[in-house]
Amino acid sequence: MQHSFDIDIATKYGIPEAILLNHIHFWISKNIANDTNHFDGYYWTYNSVRAFSELFPYMGIKKIRNALKNLVDEGILTTGNYNKSAYDRTLWYALTDKGFSICQNGKMDFEKMSNENAPQGEPIPDINTDINKDKDIYTREDIPYTDIVDYLNKVCGTSYRASSRKTKDSIKARWNEGFRLEDFKKVIDNKASEWLNSDMSKYLRPETLFGNKFEGYLNQKKVFKKRNSIEMDDDFRRELQESEDELNRLIGFNT
Numbered sequence: 001m002q003h004s005f006d007i008d009i010a011t012k013y014g015i016p017e018a019i020l021l022n023h024i025h026f027w028i029s030k031n032i033a034n035d036t037n038h039f040d041g042y043y044w045t046y047n048s049v050r051a052f053s054e055l056f057p058y059m060g061i062k063k064i065r066n067a068l069k070n071l072v073d074e075g076i077l078t079t080g081n082y083n084k085s086a087y088d089r090t091l092w093y094a095l096t097d098k099g100f101s102i103c104q105n106g107k108m109d110f111e112k113m114s115n116e117n118a119p120q121g122e123p124i125p126d127i128n129t130d131i132n133k134d135k136d137i138y139t140r141e142d143i144p145y146t147d148i149v150d151y152l153n154k155v156c157g158t159s160y161r162a163s164s165r166k167t168k169d170s171i172k173a174r175w176n177e178g179f180r181l182e183d184f185k186k187v188i189d190n191k192a193s194e195w196l197n198s199d200m201s202k203y204l205r206p207e208t209l210f211g212n213k214f215e216g217y218l219n220q221k222k223v224f225k226k227r228n229s230i231e232m233d234d235d236f237r238r239e240l241q242e243s244e245d246e247l248n249r250l251i252g253f254n255t
Helices: 007-013 015-034 049-055 061-073 097-105 110-114 145-156 165-175 181-195 199-203 214-219 229-254
Strands: 077-080 092-095
Touching: 007 015, 015 061, 015 092, 015 097, 049 061, 061 077, 092 097, 145 165, 145 181, 165 181, 181 199, 181 214
Parallel strands: none
Antiparallel strands: 077 092
C-alpha cells in the first residue's frame, strides 16, 4: 500500500496536509467524474477523523485533526454536513477554488483524474466508500451489532438482543461518528468496572452506554473497585503488625 503527496505542497503547508489533500482531491475528482455528492455548488467527500486515522495510522488522530483544520484555515478546503441522519456529525470536505488551483499547480493532474473512474496508483479508498477488503474494517452497512451486544452480555451478564431497533440505532449513531468495535468494548469495560454489582448496574444497557456520553465513557479511566471493608481491615491490620514487627526488629538491632 502506497501513500503519496506533492513535495511543494508539503513544503508550504506540511506533510500531513499534503497527504490528506492528495487523498481528498482524488475522491472529489472521482465524484466529479461520476457526478455524485454534489451539493451547494461543490463536489464533496466525507470521512471522520477516526476513519482517516485508520487509513493513515502513522499520523494519529491529533495530527490529522490539526492538518484538516490547517487546510480549512488556509482556504484550501471547506467543510459541510450532508449526512442523512441529524445525529451523524461526520464532516464532508470540498476543495475551494484555491484548493483546486494548488492541486492543478502541483503534481496531481486534476484534468486527467476527472476523466478516469478509478485512477491507478492513487491513495487507498475512504472507509466510507470502496473498502479495502484486506483490512479488518467495516463499512457503514456492515456494523458489527452482534459482536458489540454479545460482548456487552458477556461482560455484564445481560441478555440484550442485537436485533432490537433501539439498540441498533444507538450503535449506528456512534458508528457513524467514527467509533469502532474496540471503542465499544472499551466503553463496556470502563462502565462495567464502575457500575457492575452496584445500584448503577441497571444502566449497563445499550441506550445508556452507547448514547450521547459515549466519548466521555470511552476516555474515562477504568475504575477498580475496592474490596469489602472486612477484607480491607484484615489487610490493614496485617500490614500494621508487619510494620510494627519490622520497627521492633530494627530498634532491637540498633540497641
